[in-house]
Amino acid sequence: DAKTTQPNSMESNEEEPVHLPCNHSTISGTDYIHWYRQLPSQGPEYVIHGLTSNVNNRMASLAIAEDRKSSTLILHRATLRDAAVYYCILSPTVNSGNTPLVFGKGTRLSVIA
Amino acid sequence: DGGITQSPKYLFRKEGQNVTLSCEQNLNHDAMYWYRQDPGQGLRLIYYSQIVNDFQKGDIAEGYSVSREKKESFPLTVTSAQKNPTAFYLCASSTDFSYEQYFGPGTRLTVT
Numbered sequence: 001d002a003k004t005t006q007p008n009s010m011e012s013n014e015e016e017p018v019h020l021p022c023n024h025s026t027i028s029g030t031d032y033i034h035w036y037r038q039l040p041s042q043g044p045e046y047v048i049h050g051l052t053s054n055v056n057n058r059m060a061s062l063a064i065a066e067d068r069k070s071s072t073l074i075l076h077r078a079t080l081r082d083a084a085v086y087y088c089i090l091s092p093t094v095n096s097g098n099t100p101l102v103f104g105k106g107t108r109l110s111v112i113a
Numbered sequence: 114d115g116g117i118t119q120s121p122k123y124l125f126r127k128e129g130q131n132v133t134l135s136c137e138q139n140l141n142h143d144a145m146y147w148y149r150q151d152p153g154q155g156l157r158l159i160y161y162s163q164i165v166n167d168f169q170k171g172d173i174a175e176g177y178s179v180s181r182e183k184k185e186s187f188p189l190t191v192t193s194a195q196k197n198p199t200a201f202y203l204c205a206s207s208t209d210f211s212y213e214q215y216f217g218p219g220t221r222l223t224v225t
Contacts, residue, residue: 034213036214041201042218042219043203043205043218043219044214045216046213046214046215049213100158101214103155103156105154106155
């Protein structure tokens with residue numbers, strides 16, 4: 001299974017941009033890159049996903065390196081409500097009996113007021 | 114409102130008792146999952162099911178059992194064989210493995 005590597009923790013000031021990195025050097029050509037986040041005492045929630053091109057949605061942006069061996073989740077203006085654990089996960093584009101998403105330990109983002 | 118419900122939110126049991134955690138979804142999703150989370154750790158997959166009447170073991174299935182008799186429901190039984198059952202249990206569903214997973218609010222199980 002292709003694995004991801006993320007920093008254990010990061011800190012950001014409120015209202016500043018946050019760049020959360022993820023390395024996935026063994027990614028295959030058909031793996032999607034997913035990001036989820038987990039607020040304290042809640043289940044994870046989907047943030048964004050992409051394959052090759054950069055993606056934007058109302059929550060965040062996903063920047064994918066040209067070689068796809070790394071990606072960065074960008075929160076444009078961090079708020080206190082963005083304090084959470086962020087998970088970077090790979091999944092195949094085609095369901096061919098592969099195992100489902102594997103959640104690592106993620107990056108714990110702290111936001112300072 | 115579509116979503117996933119887990120009940121109860123908090124559950125307390127004595128050691129040696131089996132306990133069943135409920136998970137129901139009305140999203141018409143085929144795939145459902147159970148994860149366990151210990152303090153400060155990521156999620157670990159217990160069991161998953163792609164279709165009704167079929168399920169597969171995840172990474173830590175020992176001491177747990179599941180059933181999938183209906184598309185909407187995927188209950189998890191924590192048996193007395195599970196050595197460290199105290200944990201936060203999360204249920205999720207998705208259209209299939211490649212699609213976005215929706216998570217329930219979780220059940221915090223404490224066994225003493």
